[in-house]
Amino acid sequence: MKNDLIVTIFGSTGDLTARKLLPALAKLYKQKTITQNVKVICLGRRDYDTETYLNEMQKLTSKSLDLPHLSKFVEYFKMQITDLTDYQKLNTYIRSISNEHSKHIYYLAIGPEILADVAKNISESKLIEFNNTNQVLVFEKPFGHNLESAVKVNQMLWNYFDEKQIYRIDHYLGKEMIQNLMTLRFANRIFEDTWDSKSIESVKIFVKEEEGILNRAGYYDTSGALKDMVQSHLLQILSLVAMDPPNLYESDYIKDEKVKVIRSLNIDKKSVLFGQYKGYLEELNIPKDSKTETFVYFRVFVNTPRFRGVPFEILTGKKLSQKESYVEISYHKTSEQEKWNLPLHSNKLRILINPKGAVDLSINSKMPGLKDNLEVVHLNFTTTPSVEGNIPEAYEKLLLDIVEGSRTLFTRWDEIEASWHFIDEIKKCPHSLFVYESEHELMEKIN
Ligand SMILES: NC(=O)C1=CN([C@@H]2O[C@H](COP(=O)(O)OP(=O)(O)OC[C@H]3O[C@@H](n4cnc5c(N)ncnc54)[C@H](OP(=O)(O)O)[C@@H]3O)[C@@H](O)[C@H]2O)C=CC1
Numbered sequence: 390m391k392n393d394l395i396v397t398i399f400g401s402t403g404d405l406t407a408r409k410l411l412p413a414l415a416k417l418y419k420q421k422t423i424t425q426n427v428k429v430i431c432l433g434r435r436d437y438d439t440e441t442y443l444n445e446m447q448k449l450t451s452k453s454l455d456l457p458h459l460s461k462f463v464e465y466f467k468m469q470i471t472d473l474t475d476y477q478k479l480n481t482y483i484r485s486i487s488n489e490h491s492k493h494i495y496y497l498a499i500g501p502e503i504l505a506d507v508a509k510n511i512s513e514s515k516l517i518e519f520n521n522t523n524q525v526l527v528f529e530k531p532f533g534h535n536l537e538s539a540v541k542v543n544q545m546l547w548n549y550f551d552e553k554q555i556y557r558i559d560h561y562l563g564k565e566m567i568q569n570l571m572t573l574r575f576a577n578r579i580f581e582d583t584w585d586s587k588s589i590e591s592v593k594i595f596v597k598e599e600e601g602i603l604n605r606a607g608y609y610d611t612s613g614a615l616k617d618m619v620q621s622h623l624l625q626i627l628s629l630v631a632m633d634p635p636n637l638y639e640s641d642y643i644k645d646e647k648v649k650v651i652r653s654l655n656i657d658k659k660s661v662l663f664g665q666y667k668g669y670l671e672e673l674n675i676p677k678d679s680k681t682e683t684f685v686y687f688r689v690f691v692n693t694p695r696f697r698g699v700p701f702e703i704l705t706g707k708k709l710s711q712k713e714s715y716v717e718i719s720y721h722k723t724s725e726q727e728k729w730n731l732p733l734h735s736n737k738l739r740i741l742i743n744p745k746g747a748v749d750l751s752i753n754s755k756m757p758g759l760k761d762n763l764e765v766v767h768l769n770f771t772t773t774p775s776v777e778g779n780i781p782e783a784y785e786k787l788l789l790d791i792v793e794g795s796r797t798l799f800t801r802w803d804e805i806e807a808s809w810h811f812i813d814e815i816k817k818c819p820h821s822l823f824v825y826e827s828e829h830e831l832m833e834k835i836n
């Protein structure tokens with residue numbers, strides 16, 4: 390039988406495939422969201438058949454994989470992805486199961502060390518032909534490790550593929566509340582009219598994690614929190630929070646506005662704090678003298694007419710008190726509040742991203758009763774929590790968008806280029822490495 394949709398995963402024996410891609414694909418298939426007649430080819434150098442492969446993948450994740458559904462459309466294919474000669478048999482196999490209209494997605498769930506070889510092999514073996522938008526390539530971060538290396542990776546990609554064929558994933562963009570940011574801002578008069586320095590005093594973008602580095606020592610120690618989280622996820626959130634309205638609600642117009650924000654960032658050099666959790670040096674495969682940061686905090690200004698002078702606080706770290714990500718907008722007091730002799734708070738809008746999606750607006754209200762007391766009350770809503778958890782949900786959305794050719798939730802090269810520019814600048818700021826045992830210690834240092 391010929392397949393309309395063929396997803397080929399490179400590096401399919403890894404953590405990303407086991408924990409995120411397979412659960413997302415299983416759910417899309419089970420819910421019939423992917424309606425095409427789909428085949429997922431999992432490439433690996435290990436000597437497995439499909440059944441053994443799926444059982445091995447189950448061992449890599451604590452969550453239960455939907456093996457009955459996965460075994461209907463997943464096929465393990467043994468080959469060495471760094472060896473061009475092996476691509477001949479892959480190409481022959483893919484041709485045998487596809488037709489001229491089939492959509493082909495090549496998903497690179499591999500590290501940067503073999504990225505260039507694999508991309509070259511995909512092109513030279515003609516799995517992807519330049520400009521054919523039915524044949525696309527998906528990349529995971531890290532996209533380089535600084536501006537210079539990112540430029541090289543990107544140039545390499547552009548040598549082989551057209552930009553329209555390249556999907557650079559940032560899974561935060563697939564999270565419900567991050568997708569909701571533009572709707573909240575631009576489809577609500579109360580926010581749209583007050584989304585600027587006249588009304589907003591400060592903004593926090595905090596992404597906290599309770600876990601340590603788990604079993605990702607090799608990758609994490611060469612990266613650290615700044616490159617692992619800020620370069621991608623936090624700067625993407627910041628750009629959505631601070632951007633001006635796009636001329637049209639279309640992918641490129643939205644990205645044009647996001648990139649302007651990243652290019653206009655002005656770091657407060659004195660505010661930079663790097664931390665490393667106590668016990669990091671004892672983690673398996675971490676060098677005993679590692680200086681890699683697992684926590685980073687800084688204040689930054691967005692030098693645009695809309696937000697000039699408003700501090701944005703950026704914080705992310707591992708081994709903090711709980712897993713929680715949010716954007717918190719603090720508003721100025723009103724001029725009436727200034728002259729009113731009562732303890733009045735300023736409004737806060739908190740957009741919770743993790744562990745559940747929620748929006749909470751705190752307002753001043755008269756306390757019911759005979760006295761003129763005031764209290765802070767909350768207007769809020771929570772999105773329905775997903776049974777599967779947040780990451781697969783994001784991957785479901787992103788995979789579906791790739792199938793449908795929707796590019797809005799993927800990053801464009803100029804966004805990545807601008808963000809590396811900024812990250813390289815932070816790296817140059819003088820900073821020491823504070824060893825922390827608790828979030829409380831870090832917060833005391835910041836305040
Ligand atoms: N895991 C995660 O949560 C996230 C990961 N990413 C990114 O996704 C990518 C993959 O990550 P992850 O799955 O965690 O990594 P893993 O190290 O778990 O998996 C890497 C995969 O690449 C294969 N591989 C490595 N070297 C070679 C080689 N020389 N020849 C053939 N195959 C090779 C491995 O095969 P084998 O099993 O045979 O060694 C394995 O299938 C990375 O770029 C990572 O940064 C991005 C966001 C989140």
Ligand SMILES: O=C1O[C@H](COP(=O)(O)O)[C@@H](O)[C@H](O)[C@H]1O
Nearest residue numbers: 560598617618622714743779780
């Ligand atoms: O990309 C990454 O994200 C995860 C956090 O993702 P979340 O969806 O669970 O918030 C982080 O743990 C990891 O280090 C990083 O590579």
